[in-house]
Amino acid sequence: MRSNKVYYYYFAGCIAVSSLLFLIIISLVIASIPAFDFYGVGLFASYFPAIYGTIVVSITAILIATVLSIGSSIFIVEYVPQRIKGFFINLNDLMASFPTIVYGFWGLYELGPFLNSTLFQFLYTYLGFIPLFSTPPTAVSYLLASIVLAIMITPFASSLIREVYSKIPESMDEGIYALGLGKYHVIKIKISYIAKSILGALTLAYGRGLGETVAVDLTIGNSFIASPSLLSTGITIPALIANQFGSAFTELELSSLFSLALVLFIIGLVFIIAGKLLFYKRQ
């Protein structure tokens, strides 16, 4: 029935898209070889502060984002009147697709000073004995970068969660009410119903957060240290690559940066695939 000739033209487009993925991997691997040759695997030990910073910032951001995205999704679906629900959904999607550089710029010059004099000062003064808050507040820090990152990935996670949450059939609500339980139980049961998809959505959001470069670069301070205190400055892998790239002229320097990019790529890919599998597996 279908003449196959027509589809060959369109097939070419698909081949282009699929090959992109492999081209990216291959180019990174080939470009990193000189660094691995010269330094061996000890290369990553010397980059430890960057790896540490990436993990700390992403985990803190995703912890904040988990609470906020689930909370706001529930609120938008369950409590917002039908008429203005569309407005909130559109606002949420706008926030998700907003240029991230603006978030970083604003975070550095507006949110940073505000949080510094209020929240961070409070944390340092009263909870300073915990290693987590043991350095005095500075204009840039892990915590500021995590908060800005959380602001950026929450709308994205929110829209994914909202998508699944709103598709739960109303018969579930009705059944729970019929048992004599209240809204609290309705929400609790519905959330546990889609728990796997929520985990998938958060994993996808985490994958996005790993690669966020400029917003984190502006708000983390770019000091090559690994500090246990969230209020201290630090560095993450994307920020390190972006900063060092301008002054990396020799083959070896460039190759070291590319090897770091390869690590980032592999971590990101793992989280993207894991997130997809979790999100799309219907219970």
Added chain:
Amino acid sequence: MKDKLIFLFTLICTLIIFSPFLWLVLDLIIKGLNTIIAYGIDFLIAEPPLPGDGLGGIGTVLEGTLFMVLIASLISIPISLSTAVYVVMNERSKFAFLFRFLTESLLEFPTIIIGISVFIIFAKGLKLGLNGITAAIALSIIMIPYTTIQAIENMKQSRDKYLETGYALGLSDSNVIKLIVSEGREGVITGILIGMAKIFGETAPLLFTTVTSFNIFLKNLFSPVSAIPVLIFEYAFSPYENWHDVAWGASLTLMFIVIVLFTLTRFLIRRKI
């Protein structure tokens, strides 16, 4: 009692997540307009100022951004649309599933990785150098998944409506495809606009594929132009107050472009339904 608590909890979450954004928009409007009004509407076509020396414009980078987005669209639209047509028309084929999966994976890639790979392959490997064209290639790779996924979603609806009708009328394969695409054209345009909105604000790939010089207007196809987000990034990092002011104005321009594109897409989608 618990019902009230959960209402309060979710309300607070919503307030916490929406208020920073509204604060950000207000800040952009106030500070950005401050700069633009102080300099005049020429802000959009003038050159950026010297460090510490009064206000200037963003003309060079605005032109650079528009150039890059245009070239990126020219590269990515044919690829996206042909992928979308293939996936939509052959939904049950295993290849279609594979392509869909790969496209979605490409969607969430860290954009810095894409910038680095384009640098390795095109700027160094093919010796294209650091200029608007290389940046446009990186941006097109970022744009392709957005356009493809959106086009697939929307063409699925028009396919469900018109596929059998088309064949029943005896149309040839290519004419059926033309029918489906033209009936789903709002969706396709939405996809293109969404992709463009995404790449207008992308910074990380540009850091690896362009130079950060903001005083060059386009002379030829391979001029080393830069883009608005890179200007904001560099000026934000700098210690000069006047550069910060220009960065606010540039951020406002960027926000304006993104909101216009976003509103257009919502308007188009609503018309379909």
